[in-house]
Amino acid sequence: MARGPRGGATSAPASRSPGAKTRLGRARPLVTLSVLWLLLAAAGCPANESDVRISPAGIAWLSTACRPCAPTPPFPPSRPDDGRFPPTFPGFGSDCACALPNHYAPALGRSVTEARLFLVTPGDGRIQDASKCMTLHLCPESGRSGLSSSCMASDLNQQLDGAMPNGLGFDGLKNPEDAQLILAFYQPQESNAEASCHRADLFACAGLAAPLGGGDYDITCASCQGGAKAAPGPDNGPCPRDQAQRNSCFLQWCDSLLDQNQYQ
Secondary structure, eight states, X not given: OBOOOSOOOSSSOOOOOTTOOOOOSSSOOSSSSOOBOOOOOSTTOOOOOBOBOOOHHHHHHHHHHTSOSSOOOOOOTTSOOOSBOOTTOTTOSTTSBOOOTTOBOOOTTTSOEEEEEEEEETTTTEEEEEOXXXXXXXXXXXXXXXXXXXXXXXXXXXXXXXXXXXXXXXXXXXXXXGSEEEEEEEOOSSOOSSOOOOGGGEEEEEXXXXXXXXXXXXXXXXXXXXXXXXXXXXXXXXXXXXXXXXXXXXXXXXXXXXXXXXXX
């Protein structure tokens, strides 16, 4: 089962001293960091607790994944430039970019972003559990047009609390390595009072893993609309491609997973 601490953000994320860390335990820690506890369901087996903390470095890999893999050409004259990638958009074919047809290009730090955490068993392609949809605060980099990685990481860590107040999990989980964590990102194109995380607004997916020597789960790879097909990051194991589809990318695999599990 996965659970987060109390104290979800309702305003812009507050700054946090470097090195702040969640202490693992059965009680809810009274700090504003997200914690994922994967509790072994086997009878008599002690709880296996894994801390999940999104770092600025993890967000930086997401930002890297969203860099266009080629210079953006002009849209075809016959089609309005509404920011979407049509299936035959020049420069975004099989030779270069990861792309979902008719999905918008990312605008990290400049457009409203939603996120949702999924607990998946890759062996059977099932989404076992999911957090609530989160609306993230705008996190533009001061004086620049990019994204503030530290701002977005802090916001995610705080909001994951309210997004899974009762935890994430499923019966029969005997080894945390049998489950996979995927963080999906969306850019809603319509103003909604509540976060929606519609699949039509999906623009990126990130895989989470812990270091080989142990430690916090964090974003270790990501795949983004218009970015390179190979997911950048220190460990792209959590970002699989569709082996049956040549030149596929993790974003497409993620989109297909959501579709198969009826997350529309």
